[in-house]
Amino acid sequence: MKAVILGSVALRSQSTPRKRLLVHLSQAVEMLALRRAPSTHVVPLNGGLDGKVTVQCFEVSRHEFTHFENVSEALMRLDMGTYGRCTRCGGRIEDDVLAETPLATRCLECAVQGPQP
Numbered sequence: 001m002k003a004v005i006l007g008s009v010a011l012r013s014q015s016t017p018r019k020r021l022l023v024h025l026s027q028a029v030e031m032l033a034l035r036r037a038p039s040t041h042v043v044p045l046n047g048g049l050d051g052k053v054t055v056q057c058f059e060v061s062r063h064e065f066t067h068f069e070n071v072s073e074a075l076m077r078l079d080m081g082t083y084g085r086c087t088r089c090g091g092r093i094e095d096d097v098l099a100e101t102p103l104a105t106r107c108l109e110c111a112v113q114g115p116q117p
């Protein structure tokens, strides 16, 4: 019985929420890189570390910034174990909703209800 459960976990991990979110994130970064050139800064490392780090900065619009913020918030929710919980009713967000919209913060029912009262 346990083996069956482990097997299904392995299969499902093909598209874990984390993986989906990271794909989402890397696609967004790729889109940015296609549209504009980054400004590159070389930052020397301080403290006990020797060397330099090259940081690429992109100008982003408010919309793009919000998108990145949403993805990183979803990743934080995953770490805290609250990912997939509806922020309105606290219930579980349907799996197919999360598959379609990994950044969803509401279950189907609450999404229809509109903004918080």
Ligand SMILES: [Zn+2]
Binding pocket: 086, 087, 088, 089, 090, 091, 106, 107, 108, 109, 110, 111
């Ligand atoms: Zn809900």
